[in-house]
Amino acid sequence: MLRSNKLKLLVWPLVVACLLAICLLGGVTAERIAISGIRATAAERVLLYKSTLNNAINRLRHLPIVIAQHPAISDHLEASSDQAQLLAAAHAYLSSVNTASDAAVSYVLDLEGNTIAASNWQEEESFVGRNYSFRPYFQNALSGQEGRFFAIGVTTGRAGYFTSRPVFSHTDPQQIIGVVVVKVEMEQLQADWREAGELVFVTDTDGIVVFTSVPDWAYRTLKPLSAEKRKQIETNRAFIGQELDALSVEKISALGGSQDVVKVEGQNVQISQAQVDDTGFTVSYLAEVSAAKTARWSATVLLLAASILSVVLFLYLRERRRKQALDNEAIEARKIRKINQRLEAEINTRRQAENDLRSAQEELVLASKMAALGRMSAAIAHEVNQPIAAIRTFAASGKLLLERGMTSDATHTLEDIKNVTEHLATITSDLKLFARSSSEPHSLVSLQEALGHALKLFSTELIDKNVELISHTPQHDIMVSGSLTRIEQVLTNLIRNALDAMAHKRDAALLKVTLETEDGEAVLRVEDNGSGLSAEVSEQLFDPFFTTKPFGEGTGLGLAIAFGIIDEMGGKLRARNVEPNGAVFSIRLDVAKSAADDQEVLAGAAE
Ligand code: ADP
Numbered sequence: 235m236l237r238s239n240k241l242k243l244l245v246w247p248l249v250v251a252c253l254l255a256i257c258l259l260g261g262v263t264a265e266r267i268a269i270s271g272i273r274a275t276a277a278e279r280v281l282l283y284k285s286t287l288n289n290a291i292n293r294l295r296h297l298p299i300v301i302a303q304h305p306a307i308s309d310h311l312e313a314s315s316d317q318a319q320l321l322a323a324a325h326a327y328l329s330s331v332n333t334a335s336d337a338a339v340s341y342v343l344d345l346e347g348n349t350i351a352a353s354n355w356q357e358e359e360s361f362v363g364r365n366y367s368f369r370p371y372f373q374n375a376l377s378g379q380e381g382r383f384f385a386i387g388v389t390t391g392r393a394g395y396f397t398s399r400p401v402f403s404h405t406d407p408q409q410i411i412g413v414v415v416v417k418v419e420m421e422q423l424q425a426d427w428r429e430a431g432e433l434v435f436v437t438d439t440d441g442i443v444v445f446t447s448v449p450d451w452a453y454r455t456l457k458p459l460s461a462e463k464r465k466q467i468e469t470n471r472a473f474i475g476q477e478l479d480a481l482s483v484e485k486i487s488a489l490g491g492s493q494d495v496v497k498v499e500g501q502n503v504q505i506s507q508a509q510v511d512d513t514g515f516t517v518s519y520l521a522e523v524s525a526a527k528t529a530r531w532s533a534t535v536l537l538l539a540a541s542i543l544s545v546v547l548f549l550y551l552r553e554r555r556r557k558q559a560l561d562n563e564a565i566e567a568r569k570i571r572k573i574n575q576r577l578e579a580e581i582n583t584r585r586q587a588e589n590d591l592r593s594a595q596e597e598l599v600l601a602s603k604m605a606a607l608g609r610m611s612a613a614i615a616h617e618v619n620q621p622i623a624a625i626r627t628f629a630a631s632g633k634l635l636l637e638r639g640m641t642s643d644a645t646h647t648l649e650d651i652k653n654v655t656e657h658l659a660t661i662t663s664d665l666k667l668f669a670r671s672s673s674e675p676h677s678l679v680s681l682q683e684a685l686g687h688a689l690k691l692f693s694t695e696l697i698d699k700n701v702e703l704i705s706h707t708p709q710h711d712i713m714v715s716g717s718l719t720r721i722e723q724v725l726t727n728l729i730r731n732a733l734d735a736m737a738h739k740r741d742a743a744l745l746k747v748t749l750e751t752e753d754g755e756a757v758l759r760v761e762d763n764g765s766g767l768s769a770e771v772s773e774q775l776f777d778p779f780f781t782t783k784p785f786g787e788g789t790g791l792g793l794a795i796a797f798g799i800i801d802e803m804g805g806k807l808r809a810r811n812v813e814p815n816g817a818v819f820s821i822r823l824d825v826a827k828s829a830a831d832d833q834e835v836l837a838g839a840a841e
Contacts, residue, residue, distance in 0.1 A: 253545070257537040264533030268526035269495070269504060276506035280519035283427070283434050284508040287445070287517055290423050291395050291510070294337050298380075298399035298414040301331060307342055308404050310351060311412040324351035338394050338419040342401065344412050347372050359390050366415070370470050371398040375413040382513065384444050385472040386453075387417070393444065393452075394419040420445050433503060433520035436510070440467075442478060444515070451499070454481040495523055502527070610778060617661055617779055617789070621654045628654070657786050665791070676803075678826055679718045680711040681749055681756055687718075688725035689747070692733065700741060701733065706748040712756045715826040716803040724799050724807075727792040728760040728819045734783065735764025735817065744816075756823045763816035767809060775809055 301307055310317075310324040324342065332340040332353035339361065341352035347367025355362045366372050366388075371381030381398035394417040403409040427434050427447035435446035440463055441456035453476040459467070467473055484497040495504050503520035510517060628651045635644035685707065696703055714721075729745070736743040746761040767775065774780040776797045781790030793807075800807040805823035812818050 249545075253538075253541040257534050257541060260537040261530040261534030265526045265530035268529035269523060272504050272521045272523060272526060273494070273506065276504055276519050276521040279432065279434075279521075280506040280508045280517055283519055284510055284517045286423065286426075287436060287510055287515065290418065290420060291513060291515075294335050294416050294418055295397055297331070297335055297337065297340070297416045298397055301328070301340060301342075301416070302399045302401040302414040305404075307351070307414065308401055308411065311342065311344065311401055312403060312405075321351060325353075325355045328353040329355075335416075338392070338417040339390075340414070340416045342412055342414050343367075343372055345376070345410070347413075350412070361389060364389060368469060368471055369396070371396045371415060372413055374398065375400045375415075376410060378410060381413075381415075383470075383472070384438060384515075385470070386474050386476065388471055388474055391475070392419055392421070433498075433501075433522070434518065435520075436515050436517050439514040442473065443481070451481060453477075454479055456481060456483055614661075614665070614779075618658065620785075621658045624654045625651050653786070661789050661791075676715045676717065678713045679716050679721055680713055681721070681758055681823075682707050682711055684718055684721040685725060685747060685749060685758065687722050688729060691726060692729055695733065696745070699733065699737075699743065701736065701743040701745050704744065704746045706746075706750070708750065712749060712751060713826045714756055714803070714805075714823040716823070720799045721803075724796040724821065725758075725760070727796050731792065731819075732760055732762035732764060732817075734788075735766075736762050737764075739764070751825055754825055756821075756825050758821045758823075759818055760820075761812060761816060761818040763812075763814075765817075766811045766815050767817050772809070776807075 304327055306320070306323040306327040310320040313320050328340045328342070328351055331337075337353075339352060339354050341349050341354075341361045343366055344350050347365045347369075349361040349364045349366065352361040354360050369381075369383060369385065371383040374381030374383075375398040378400055381396070383396045383398075384393070385396060386393045396415055396417050398413050398415045400410040401412040401414055403411045424445055424447065427445075428449075430447065432447060435443045435448065435451055437456060438444050440459060442459075443451050443454050443456075446452050453473055455478055458480045459478055464478070467478070482497075482499050486495050486497055486502060494506070495502065497503070498505075498520060501520075502523045504523050506519045506521070508517045508519075509515070628647050632644045632647040632651070635641070635647060685705075689703070689705070695701075729747075732745055736745075742763070744763045746759070748757075748759045748761075750757055771782060776793050777790070778794040779790040780794075781788035797807050800821055800823070803823060805821060807819065807821055809817055809819045
């Protein structure tokens with residue numbers, strides 16, 4: 235229990251930690267996706283810029299060849315002395331070509347690097363007469379090669395891309411007699427870039443920004459220049475008048491896990507580069523990555539909001555479920571309460587019904603007791619009335635006989651009165667048996683002993699009346715709980731009745747007495763082969779005062795009393811006919827366990 239509580243306490247911090255981790259990870263992932271999107275766009279843009287630059291530079295790449303081959307140029311270069319006509323022709327040609335090609339300026343240098351003709355010969359910034367022998371493009375052309383060079387114009391102060399070619403002699407095609415240079419300016423291109431509003435710049439082999447959409451970055455370097463490099467630049471005067479300070483460029487390798495994300499002049503940008511063929515130029519396209527950062531934090535905040543919402547929803551649903559469960563429990567409890575109330579009502583109804591039944595039973599018992607008492611009183615009154623009427627008659631006739639002096643007859647009459655009163659005495663003594671307390675103390679009684687005593691009373695009579703006695707009793711005593719005298723009284727009555735039932739028999743009268751145990755019960759049977767029990771007798775056998783015997787011989791109370799005695803001992807007294815004739819009366823009583831028996835049982839168990 236304690237452990238599960240501790241676990242529960244741990245769950246929430248864990249869930250919160252997991253959700254926070256998911257939010258942060260989601261943010262980083264969103265940033266990476268955004269960066270890769272930016273990178274893909276930048277890769278396309280840089281190629282576009284490279285191609286526009288390429289076009290701008292190479293558009294007039296072959297113009298110096300064309301100019302070098304024109305007779306106006308070579309003629310002018312080969313003229314031995316200054317001929318105004320040839321110079322005018324060269325100037326006119328250069329001007330027309332320059333205007334037609336949209337170049338910044340086209341000019342011709344002699345072998346010393348002096349400008350002998352130029353398309354801008356009429357302008358204030360005319361190149362004519364100026365010496366450009368320090369420029370690498372002059373030296374390259376002089377050695378018979380194409381010269382390509384970026385520089386800020388020493389005369390104009392405007393940056394441009396210079397392309398040069400040697401001019402060969404007409405007479406000796408191997409002999410270089412001069413150099414033709416065409417300058418292309420990138421102002422328009424850069425203006426277009428600026429207009430596009432994107433961050434783009436072009437660096438030369440030394441990492442100096444030569445063209446850019448950000449004017450402030452022009453002639454800045456990606457890394458500080460070495461002293462040697464600075465000296466070389468001073469010599470060719472490519473960046474005349476420029477400090478060539480380094481741009482602030484920091485690597486931010488951690489951002490979005492990209493290596494190409496850098497901080498340029500305080501701006502976080504993703505840098506995409508492309509080399510421009512044959513120029514040593516590198517085009518750099520800078521894509522701002524603040525959008526990626528925004529994506530990162532937006533995703534984090536969104537995920538956080540979603541997490542909080544999910545947790546709140548989860549808690550709400552859990553609470554609702556709990557409430558529903560409580561409601562269901564309450565409904566169940568209400569149902570159970572109702573069922574209980576119904577049950578209680580039913581129990582009360584049953585209890586009431588039971589009480590009613592009990593009182594009805596009690597009333598019935600009382601009624602039946604009253605009925606029995608009534609029957610009994612009627613029977614007693616009937617039985618007693620006859621002798622009393624007889625006594626009254628005898629007394630009246632005795633008085634008459636005495637008045638007449640017939641004393642001997644009167645004596646007989648008095649004798650009759652005595653006989654009748656004796657009969658009455660028998661009835662009252664039998665009735666007394668009914669009144670005897672049923673709570674007479676019980677003790678262990680041996681049925682063999684009780685049977686022995688009863689048979690002994692009849693021993694002479696059995697012989698006199700020639701009745702055969704068969705007795706089956708076990709060796710060991712069968713004990714029951716009861717009163718010895720009362721059991722003897724029952725047995726005496728049963729044997730008396732059996733002998734009376736066989737009184738008419740001249741011979742073969744048989745009295746059979748058996749004692750045995752069946753299923754823990756003692757069974758004692760008294761059987762005779764006498765008259766048996768007619769249906770009418772069977773019906774009233776145990777009723778008080780029912781007798782078939784003549785007046786003075788039976789009271790009809792014997793079996794009624796016997797039945798009461800056996801019933802009071804918890805046993806049963808039954809009667810039935812036996813074949814071919816006669817009746818059997820059986821007594822069933824529970825076998826009682828004596829202390830001796832218990833000891834025997836214990837001894838047996840010990841063995
Ligand atoms: P009583 O012996 O005074 O008549 P009981 O109650 O003992 O009274 O017997 C009632 C009647 O039951 C007898 O009168 C007799 O008709 C009948 N009876 C009892 N025992 C037997 C028996 N063994 N065989 C036939 N009838 C019997």
